[in-house]
Amino acid sequence: MSSAEVSAVLEMRAVDMEFQLGGLVGKRTTLRALSGVSLRLEAGRALALVGESGSGKSTCARLLSRVYSPAAGQVLFRDGDVAPLRGKSLDAYRAQVQMIFQDPFGSLNPTQSIAYHLERPLKIHRHGLSSKEVREASEALLLQVGLVPAAEFLKRRPHELSGGQRQRVAIARALSVEPSVLLADEPTSMLDVSVRLGILNLLEDLKQQRKVASLYITHDIATARYFAEDTAVMYAGHVVEQGPSEAITANPLHPYTQLLIESVPNPKNKITGSSARRATDIPLWTAESRGCPFASRCPRVTDICRETMPEATVVGDGHTARCHHL
Numbered sequence: 001m002s003s004a005e006v007s008a009v010l011e012m013r014a015v016d017m018e019f020q021l022g023g024l025v026g027k028r029t030t031l032r033a034l035s036g037v038s039l040r041l042e043a044g045r046a047l048a049l050v051g052e053s054g055s056g057k058s059t060c061a062r063l064l065s066r067v068y069s070p071a072a073g074q075v076l077f078r079d080g081d082v083a084p085l086r087g088k089s090l091d092a093y094r095a096q097v098q099m100i101f102q103d104p105f106g107s108l109n110p111t112q113s114i115a116y117h118l119e120r121p122l123k124i125h126r127h128g129l130s131s132k133e134v135r136e137a138s139e140a141l142l143l144q145v146g147l148v149p150a151a152e153f154l155k156r157r158p159h160e161l162s163g164g165q166r167q168r169v170a171i172a173r174a175l176s177v178e179p180s181v182l183l184a185d186e187p188t189s190m191l192d193v194s195v196r197l198g199i200l201n202l203l204e205d206l207k208q209q210r211k212v213a214s215l216y217i218t219h220d221i222a223t224a225r226y227f228a229e230d231t232a233v234m235y236a237g238h239v240v241e242q243g244p245s246e247a248i249t250a251n252p253l254h255p256y257t258q259l260l261i262e263s264v265p266n267p268k269n270k271i272t273g274s275s276a277r278r279a280t281d282i283p284l285w286t287a288e289s290r291g292c293p294f295a296s297r298c299p300r301v302t303d304i305c306r307e308t309m310p311e312a313t314v315v316g317d318g319h320t321a322r323c324h325h326l
């Protein structure tokens, strides 16, 4: 099913986001953290948002969860603009759109049991449940995220669990309010390699069974296609390429996406994936910057690239890229 035929659960349309960077009054710089970003999240599907640190991925998640409001453009939930939401309607929206963070420890209270972490949102979201029903619902959630025997895990505190188990608790808590959207911001990057796949498989099951719309933020383009049907590649606040994950990884067309794919560590060739090609600073993109943000690193750069950022060109079924030299 191509994405154009399905209506989005949550969508960003041509969103700009700016931050004022320090300095004395009159000497401030306006950082343009996002420029014209459009993303769509659909029920039962995942979109991977890929890019180096500082490219604007977490800013997208904060806009989608309405921590920030856009400087321009719109965030739409089931076709309704979320900007005017206040009070109870904002609380209801935030329950629908749940975040899962990189560091599960940071979002759990070390002095409280796992039972506390699950029962609290259950009581608020599904008021009217008896204590017994709340306990049963908590156990069902732990069962669903693979923490058994559930009664044992309910008694424990966060530090008595492994990193992977803590992330499972964070996911169970997000599910307790029956969200329609999950925003997972680098959910496996602080976990041991050996448990990462288990968390991704869990997110995959939830996507299929609960039909949640998922955003999967990662700096690792290689894992994106295992979980996400679609991928958007960001560079300095711009989506430079977007489309089906298979097409993006098999046939990357933007020079930045090509660089990311070439940089994926390959056991057959120990030299690629070295820091030499990877860690280059993303330019500071300000309100005054123009052209393509990748121009300073791009092997195909010509004069026009320093002048204007091209619009997206359709290069395949649902696959677009923004480059003058495709």
Ligand code: ADP
Pocket: 019, 020, 031, 033, 051, 052, 053, 054, 055, 056, 057, 058, 059, 060
């Ligand atoms: P990513 O998640 O891709 O690493 P972020 O979205 O966190 O990137 O940040 C994008 C850019 O916006 C970075 O240059 C970052 O320093 C800047 N930024 C993010 N949040 C703020 C903020 N609250 N104030 C100022 N600058 C910010």
Ligand code: MG
Pocket: 057, 058, 059, 185
């Ligand atoms: Mg981030």
